[in-house]
Amino acid sequence: MRERGGEQILLVDDNPTNLQVLFKTLEGSGYRLLAARDGESALYTAKRARPALILLDVMMPGMDGFEVCERLKSDPETADIVIIFLSALTDSQSKVHGLAIGGVDYIAKPFQADEVLARVRTHIKLQRLERELARRNSELEDENRRILNAVDEGIFGLDIAGRVSSMNARASALTGWRQSDAVGEEVWGLNLFPGDDAMNESLKLLCKAGVSLRKNHVKVRHREGTVIHAALSGSARAEGGAVLVLRDIGEWLANQKALEEARGEMDKQRQHLAHIERLSTGGEMAAGIAHEVNQPLTAVSNYARVAQRLIANFPEEQRAKLDDVMTKIGVQAERASAVIQRMRSYVKKPSGAKSVISLNNLLEDVLSLAEVDSKMSGARVVLKGAADLPTIHCDEVQIQQVALNLVRNAMESTAAANSNRPVEVITYFNSKIAGFKVRDFGLGLSPEIEEQLFSPFVTSKEGGMGIGLSVSQSIVQAHGGDIRHEHNPGGGAVFCCEFPVYHESE
Template identity: 45%
Template sequence: MTVEMPYQNQSQPQNQTLISSGQNDDDEKILLVDDNPTNLQVLLQTLNGRGYKLLIAKDGENALRIAHKAKPALILLDIMMPGIDGYEVCRRLKADPEMSSITVIFLSALDDTQDKVRGLETGAVDYIAKPFQAEEVIARVETQLKIHQLEQALAARNRQLEAANQRLLETMREGIFGVDAEGRITFANPAASRMTGWDLEELTGGDFYGMFLERNPEGIHAPRQNTPLYRTLVDGVIQNVDDSVFCRQNESFFPVDYSCTPITEGGKNNGAVVVFRDITEKKRQQEILQQALDEVDEQKDKLTHMSRLSSMGEMASGFAHEVNQPLTAINNYAQVCKRMVAREPMDVESIKEAMGKIATQAQRAGDIISRIRSFVKKPDHCLERVDCNRLIQDVVKLAEVDARNNQIEIHIDLEEGLAPVRVDPVQIQQVALNLMRNAMEAMRDTATRDIGIRVETLKVNDDFVQVRVIDRGHGLADDAEEKMFTPFYTTKQDGMGIGLSVCHSIIQTHGGVLNFERNPEGGAILWFTVPVA
């Protein structure tokens, strides 16, 4: 049993609590812990009469028990003790929320740096080496107690400020109702009165269900047992309700978020607290934000479309040449047919053959025009289940115009058996075409142009398919990692810097990734992923 008694100058202090003479209950408590009675006597003599209430313990177990009961401000703690040592005592103190704020100074003859570091790591704030020097003990104790007092005062002030701020927020922004087990209003704050239009006197005693809760278009209240408040009152569970409505005194409605928290006494639900917030302004801002987002999406669609039109404009001369070739052939075959029809006897088989060639060339011209029209039209953003390899093959046919102009071949390596992907085909074609054209432009004036570019498809995992465009051109700029997909960043002399930025946005919208690698053989590898259907 620990006994409290006035301090006496004893040669063999017992394992008990001692109170220094002439002090009152407001004095700072200091617990002295050491298994050596001589050391305890030295500490007592050093600190006695300085306005401290001194407590002692001769081992770790008693130190923890006394600390838990007395809550001293400071503990001077020996390290080497029987039973649990000082390190373990400090660790347990800091692990207990009720004692974690107690300041600990270690006492030890151990002079090794690692021992000191270990002591500080367990939560001690200082270290006094044995044998003690009275001036050092007094100075360190006074310093740490002053720090402890300042910390306690600061924590108390912070708690006061937090409480004041919380009260202010609740008063100004949130309405509060207290209701009893029957749903009758027992109290309301001024904010609740202001937002609902009812006087505080009128609110008290009113039926919360009938006065405020949402009604159907016919003005009839929902059954009480279906309301969040009823579930709180009956089941004792907190209910949070977003985007509901309350009724004002003038029968108009206003949007609210509200919560119902049970009031429990003796295990019984005696009522609830309803806290609500008028979200009229919040909803207005949400509508404004949504309008802005819709406008951004619309402008993004226009930019994406303009990017496709720009690509087609840059490739126009090549497409004109592509279409002109089958048209010229059609004209030539038509002239041949005309001459053969005029001959006697008429060579029907030759005419049929020429007509077949006319049809083939017409189909060729039609396919070219169809691909162009499909690419430049403004899509309706319909995600479709498509064959990724077929999609890339169609893009390669579009890109072959630039390939012939730049005298660069396009090699394709498409993995067989790929699962269908779910994409907007026109937008994914736009991305793939942009990467192919960039790759060809990067190789146009290089010695590696004869190697050509390579387009690959491959399975990444069960969720994504990857498309890779590989070139052996002049490579990427040094700052590509930071700026590659930034709008208006370009290394081209006449480029606008929106192509890759638009592509990046398209792939992100599809839930995939657009990225690049530096080709170990020279050049670059740009790739993107699209989700499996």
């Protein structure tokens, strides 16, 4: 098989006959052949032509083959030339010496042509593979370097002693340390985490013991004194040492802050919208309130006139009756005050503060607020409270608004359907949630309304604003809960509100 590499081979021998035999042996094998008859000529030719391989005679006058090899290997320009010794010296000591000073093979004279050709081919092929491997390794190193410099994370390579062995361009940009200055320095000596002794100890454990390191947020000191916010991770390398990765999270933190501010603004807007809805509901209830308040106030007036007549004729025996009348005046006045106070509490803009409350107690207050509507519409409301109901953590006024909105909707649907069955408000719980459902036996919801039930400005009530359920949903979800609609098998609708159970450890 003909070699096609075209490599140059230098033949060195002081015997012309041996040179001629070597030429005939390698001629036609695809190599370019050069010749030298002494050590000085061999060094000159090797320096100038840079052959891939030298067949070098050992026993030559003046400079022998061993000295030629030593001088070639000591010169960086010729050190990688493959050298095969040719010699009549067949003792082990000579062979060992030749291999020790840089030769790759040793062929004894007299040699066989086939053996010489086979060994030359083998070593030329090995040299090709080595060069190809070196080229490929260089390409891979370049590619790895390009990849490391392209990533957005700063990457440090650390040896087992914690010294920086490598770093990419991003690491230099984040810390202000040039690679030429940082390589060879202990990473804790770069003062990236000033005053943070725990971090420096963690870095030592990472490098020396392979203990992984991960921090979601650390402050990294730039060489010029500025501080950057970064996420940090470190992992051990199989060959020893570690890799330290820094990722700049300054922009992410700024976005998080902006998001929190937006959430705060949205919460303010939600409270404002909820306040508008409560005022709207309060306006609708104003007529009923006036009617309800008027009754006890009329009674107060009548009892007062009776008292005046009794006082005008103030015999001793009528004092008991006078006491009874005055007591009734007080009861009715307190009743009027209670109605007004409940409405003031409902319409009042909430502070946003949350407290631990019982759903049963909250719903009892809501049903008291709905008493006016109940009398006007004729729809009754009953509370079925679960025993041992766990507490929830909420804004009481906001949850009252949700419950009152659902109860009033249920009463209107019940009245419109002329149903004599009461609206049921039922509390329930499991290990994780506490909730209540408002069930009516009214008209129910049309499919069109049901599809977009919690969307703003969608309503089935004539003159309604269509924001009650939308606001209710936002309030419940802001409390970490859920609100949903179900069909009542007996006709009508069921709305369920659920909230996380409050635990004292929270």
